Amino acid sequence: MTDVVLAPRNAFVGVFVVWGVAFAASIAVGVFVPEAWRVSWMLVVFGALVLLSFAVQLWYGSAQGFIFRVACSVMGALLLTGIIAVGFGLAALIPA
Known part of the structure; x- marks a missing residue:
């Protein structure tokens, strides 16, 4: 017999949290890390975002849709990190 969940939590809040952390961490790396080390630190940030x-999805505690939510989190984090890295890379090409 299964328990009826009257008001389940929104499963995609965790996805948006990971995207927010991806945005903040990528901007922090771009601002605080020297240009020579940015790519390495972006990879470290992405690895931490996967973990x-x-x-976050294990904390949610629902097996239904787990892989889809993790895939959405990771792909969104990859896109955000990549777009921000491209932006900082193009900004580095402009002479100061």
């Missing part, structure tokens, strides 16, 4: 995505 955060798993942790």
Whole structure:
């Protein structure tokens, strides 16, 4: 017998949290890390975001749609991190 959930939590809040952390961490790396180390630190940030995505979705505690939510979190984080990295890369090409 299954328990009836009267007001389930929104499963995609965790996805948006990971995207927000991806945005903030990528901007922080672009601002505070020297140009020579940005790519390396972006990879470190993305690895941490993958782990955060798993942790957030495991914390939610629902097996239904787990892989879809983790995939959305990771792909969104990858796109955000990549777009921000491209922006900082293009900004580095402009002479000061």
